[in-house]
Amino acid sequence: MDDARWEDARTDFETACRVEPDSPMGYQYLGNLLVTRGRSRDALAAYARGLARVPDSPDLHYNAAVAAYKLGDRALARAHAEAVLRLQPDHPQARLILARVDSRGSLVPSKP
Numbered sequence: 001m002d003d004a005r006w007e008d009a010r011t012d013f014e015t016a017c018r019v020e021p022d023s024p025m026g027y028q029y030l031g032n033l034l035v036t037r038g039r040s041r042d043a044l045a046a047y048a049r050g051l052a053r054v055p056d057s058p059d060l061h062y063n064a065a066v067a068a069y070k071l072g073d074r075a076l077a078r079a080h081a082e083a084v085l086r087l088q089p090d091h092p093q094a095r096l097i098l099a100r101v102d103s104r105g106s107l108v109p110s111k112p
Contacts (some may be wrong), residue, residue, distance in 0.1 A: 024057040
């Protein structure tokens with residue numbers, strides 16, 4: 001995605017967060033967009049803004065766990081992954097994050 005399109009998308013998602021502040025989708029899309037640019041800290045802030053409004057969103061918690069993990073904040077990654085599992089006990093990706101936090105491994109399984 002070129003810079004102009006990326007900036008347009010960011011603006012659109014910021015607008016969605018303002019127009020529908022109690023919907024997790026705008027925060028989720030904004031955070032995910034920021035992650036694509038390697039801006040995990042900014043993404044984590046977007047997810048946190050969403051969680052302040054929608055604290056029971058498993059998707060926001062999951063994405064926050066991934067962003068925290070990418071930043072090396074394993075304690076925060078664990079906290080968000082555990083929140084996901086409280087909301088959705090069978091969430092396989094949250095279980096993977098917990099396993100990786102415990103083993104200090106990568107979120108991406110290695111190829112055999």
